[in-house]
Structures are given as C-alpha cells and as structure tokens.
Amino acid sequence: MQMQEQQLALRHGEELARLGRIAGQVAxxxxxxxxxxYCMDILVQLKAVRAALKKVEGNILRRHMNHCVVQALGGGQQEAEQKVAELQKYFQIDS
Amino acid sequence: MQMQEQQLALRHGEELARLGRIAGQVAxxxxxxxxxxYCMDILVQLKAVRAALKKVEGNILRRHMNHCVVQALGGGQQEAEQKVAELQKYFQIDS
Amino acid sequence: MQMQEQQLALRHGEELARLGRIAGQVAxxxxxxxxxxYCMDILVQLKAVRAALKKVEGNILRRHMNHCVVQALGGGQQEAEQKVAELQKYFQIDS
Amino acid sequence: MQMQEQQLALRHGEELARLGRIAGQVAxxxxxxxxxxYCMDILVQLKAVRAALKKVEGNILRRHMNHCVVQALGGGQQEAEQKVAELQKYFQIDS
Incomplete structure (x- = not known):
C-alpha cells in the first residue's frame, strides 16, 4: 500500500533524525x-546516549518483529526459523 | 514424536531443579x-539469584520462540500477531 | 542512636518480608x-521475581553505600579503597 | 606526580579515541x-555501539570511584555524602 510506504519513510526519517541527535551528543x-x-557529568551524558540508542533499537526491533510475522506466513518454515534464530542470537538466548 | 516429548519432560525437570536451587538460595x-x-556478601548472593533466574528465563524463552514459529505458521496471521505482541510486551518494546 | 537502630531493624524486617514474598513467587x-x-505467563512471573530481587538489592546497596561514607571517614584510606573495590567488582567495572 | 598525570592524559586520549570510533559507528x-x-544487521550494530559506550562509561566510572575515595577522605563528610548520592542517582538506587 502507498500509505504504508509513506508511513515507513516517515519513521525512517524519524530514526535518522534521532541518530543525528545521538551523533551530536557523542561529539x-x-x-x-x-x-x-566533571566525570559524573560525562557519565550522565554517556548513559543518556545509551538510552537514546536503546530507544532507536526498540523502534526498529518492534517494526522488524511486526514484519517478521508476514514473512513467516509467506516464506515457509525454514525462513521463519531463521528469523527466530536471529532474534534469539540478538537477545543472547541462543546456545 | 515420543522422543521429543521425552526431551521436553527432561528439560522440564531441569527447570524445576534449577528453581529448586533458586528457592534454596533465597532461603x-x-x-x-x-x-x-556483611551487606556486600548478601548483594553478591542476590545478584547470583537474579542471574540464575535469567538463565531459566532464557531457556524457557528460547523454547517458547522455537515453538512459536510452528504455531504461527499453522495458526494463521491473527495468532502469529498475538505471539509477536506478547514477545514485544515482554521485551518492553511495545508502543 | 537508638532511633537509628530501630529504623534499621524496621528496614531489616522489610527486606525479610520482601524475600518471603519472593520465595512464595518462586514456589x-x-x-x-x-x-x-503457558510459557509466556511463566516468563512474565520470572521477570517479576527478578524485578523484586533487584528492588531488594537496590535497597541494601543504597544503605551499604550510605554506611560506606562513615566507614571511609573513620577507617582510613586502605579500608575505603577496599569498599570501592568491592563496589566496582559488584558493578563489574573492575579492570 | 608527573607520571600519574601522564598516565591520566594517556587514558584521556584512549577515551577520546574510543568515542571517535563510536562516532564513526553511528555515522x-x-x-x-x-x-x-536489513533491520537485523542495523540492530546488531546499534547493540555494538551501546556496548562500546558502556565500556567507556565503565572506564570513566572506575577512575571516578578510585578518585572519589581520596576526595571523600580529604574533603569531609558533606563532600563524601554528595559523591555517594551522585553514584546512587547514577545507578538509580536513590530511593
């Protein structure tokens, strides 16, 4: 759908804007x-950047998982298992 | 398969044994x-219990995700979307 | 001070009560x-127990750190350095 | 001591170099x-940047805590209590 594509591009731009701000924070x-x-001021800023990155990560991960469902239904068991294995590796619960 | 059931029961017992040890640690x-x-000795023990719980959690989550794939493929999109929504809530990446 | 001792005993009992509830949750x-x-229901409970343990840990850690200051002032540099080394090990920032 | 100052400047340059690499990763x-x-490739990179930031944070925090001890002993109880309060806030264990 065209509308969905526009929405995706929008969120795309959102993540780029967030990462732009993160780059500024690192600088x-x-x-x-x-x-x-003062060390503690630097530490507070470093922690804030990590939280901002985690926010971006959460957004991309959420959309990835939503997208996964469609792929898993269309792409067969092998593809679905690969997606799950990737998620497990990402969450460090593979082994 | 019968073999798979035996393996599941085995891991089942494994998790119960782990939780038994965790109960002992809490006591x-x-x-x-x-x-x-000494406070720090108590803190180290509390941290160890959290790590042990996280291990159990990882094991159950890994099997849940493996099992989810099969269910998601067989049960249709609505069921698959619900499983994904549950995982997103668990990982606090919903909304 | 007697009042401080009473307060300490009170929080002492608080932590024991919390751990009692945690033991019940593990059971x-x-x-x-x-x-x-259902796996996801178990996972949500496991995560809740970890959060409850982290709460107890935070309370004990906060009091330990408050207590540390007094000890560091009275006990000399060697004792203070040992306390800091313990905290660093606990937070996994040693070396 | 001059040697200690050189060492501090050295580690100083180390952290700057690390943050330079992190800025490159964000770009x-x-x-x-x-x-x-592919989303998962992006997620893995984001997680790697967070780990790199945590490493820098750990290094600065370790030196801050080592330095804190000396200050806390020399500067009196009020200054020591403030340092501890800062650490507790950073670790989110302030009540």
Whole structure:
C-alpha cells in the first residue's frame, strides 16, 4: 500500500533524525572529555546516549518483529526459523 | 514424536531443579539478613539469584520462540500477531 | 542512636518480608511449570521475581553505600579503597 | 606526580579515541538506514555501539570511584555524602 510506504519513510526519517541527535551528543561528550569536565557529568551524558540508542533499537526491533510475522506466513518454515534464530542470537538466548 | 516429548519432560525437570536451587538460595539470603551478615556478601548472593533466574528465563524463552514459529505458521496471521505482541510486551518494546 | 537502630531493624524486617514474598513467587512458578502452564505467563512471573530481587538489592546497596561514607571517614584510606573495590567488582567495572 | 598525570592524559586520549570510533559507528548506522539495509544487521550494530559506550562509561566510572575515595577522605563528610548520592542517582538506587 502507498500509505504504508509513506508511513515507513516517515519513521525512517524519524530514526535518522534521532541518530543525528545521538551523533551530536557523542561529539558533545568528546568535547566534555577534552575540556576535562566533571566525570559524573560525562557519565550522565554517556548513559543518556545509551538510552537514546536503546530507544532507536526498540523502534526498529518492534517494526522488524511486526514484519517478521508476514514473512513467516509467506516464506515457509525454514525462513521463519531463521528469523527466530536471529532474534534469539540478538537477545543472547541462543546456545 | 515420543522422543521429543521425552526431551521436553527432561528439560522440564531441569527447570524445576534449577528453581529448586533458586528457592534454596533465597532461603539462604533470608538467613544471611537475619544473621546480619556483611551487606556486600548478601548483594553478591542476590545478584547470583537474579542471574540464575535469567538463565531459566532464557531457556524457557528460547523454547517458547522455537515453538512459536510452528504455531504461527499453522495458526494463521491473527495468532502469529498475538505471539509477536506478547514477545514485544515482554521485551518492553511495545508502543 | 537508638532511633537509628530501630529504623534499621524496621528496614531489616522489610527486606525479610520482601524475600518471603519472593520465595512464595518462586514456589508459584515451580507449580506453574509442573502444571505446564503457558510459557509466556511463566516468563512474565520470572521477570517479576527478578524485578523484586533487584528492588531488594537496590535497597541494601543504597544503605551499604550510605554506611560506606562513615566507614571511609573513620577507617582510613586502605579500608575505603577496599569498599570501592568491592563496589566496582559488584558493578563489574573492575579492570 | 608527573607520571600519574601522564598516565591520566594517556587514558584521556584512549577515551577520546574510543568515542571517535563510536562516532564513526553511528555515522555508519545512519548510512545503513538510508540504504535500507536489513533491520537485523542495523540492530546488531546499534547493540555494538551501546556496548562500546558502556565500556567507556565503565572506564570513566572506575577512575571516578578510585578518585572519589581520596576526595571523600580529604574533603569531609558533606563532600563524601554528595559523591555517594551522585553514584546512587547514577545507578538509580536513590530511593
């Protein structure tokens, strides 16, 4: 559907914008280190960047899993098992 | 298959045995608190119990996901979408 | 101070009560596995127990760190360094 | 000591180099999204960046805590309590 494609492109742009902000935050932290700013202030910023990355990760993961369902129904068991194996590896529950 | 059922029962027993050990660890920690043992020793034990629970969780989750694929393929899109929604809620990536 | 001792005993009892509830939850999960209940319901319970343990851990850790300050001031640098080394090991940031 | 200052500057440069690599990884992920690369490949890269950030965080935190001890002993109880409060906030164990 065209509408779905537009929505996907929109979210696409959202993730790029988020990563743009994250790149800016990383540059800011480098500057903080160069300026020998207080350690705890740097740590709080590093943690914020990790949280921002996790947010992007969650968004992409959610859409990936939603998309998986359609693929699993159309692509047969082998493809579905591969998708599940990828997710298990990602969540470190393979072994 | 009968063999698969035996294997499932085996792993079933494995998880029960692990949870039995975890129950023992929790009882041990309660005793440590009653005896006013050193905080850091208690903390290390609490962390160990969480790691043991996470191990059980990983095992059950891995089997659930393996099983999900088969169900998702056989049960139609609505059932598959529900399984995915459950996983997303579990991983806190819903919404 | 006597009041502080009473408060400590109170929180002491709080942690024991929490661990009592956690022990009950673990017993409940074992029963769920024996009754072959739905995997995702078991996983949600396991995750809840981990969160409850983390809460107890956070409470004990907070009090331990508060106590550390007093010890660090009275006990000299060697004792203080040992406390910090223990915390670093606990947070897995040693080396 | 001069030697200690040199060592600090060395580790300083280490963290800057690491953050430089992280900035490069973030730029790479943005390109992957623009090129509409496979979601799971993007997720694996995002997770790797988070792990790299956590490594930098761990290094800075370890040195901060080592440094804290000396300050806490020299600076009096109020300063020590503030350092501990900062750490508790960072670890999200402040009540």
């Amino acid at each position: 800011g932290i480098r500057k903080m280190i160069e300026e020998e700013r | 041990g920690i309660r005793k440590m608190i009653e005896e006013e043992r | 409940g999960i074992r029963k769920m596995i024996e009754e072959e209940r | 790479g992920i943005r390109k992957m999204i623009e090129e509409e690369r």
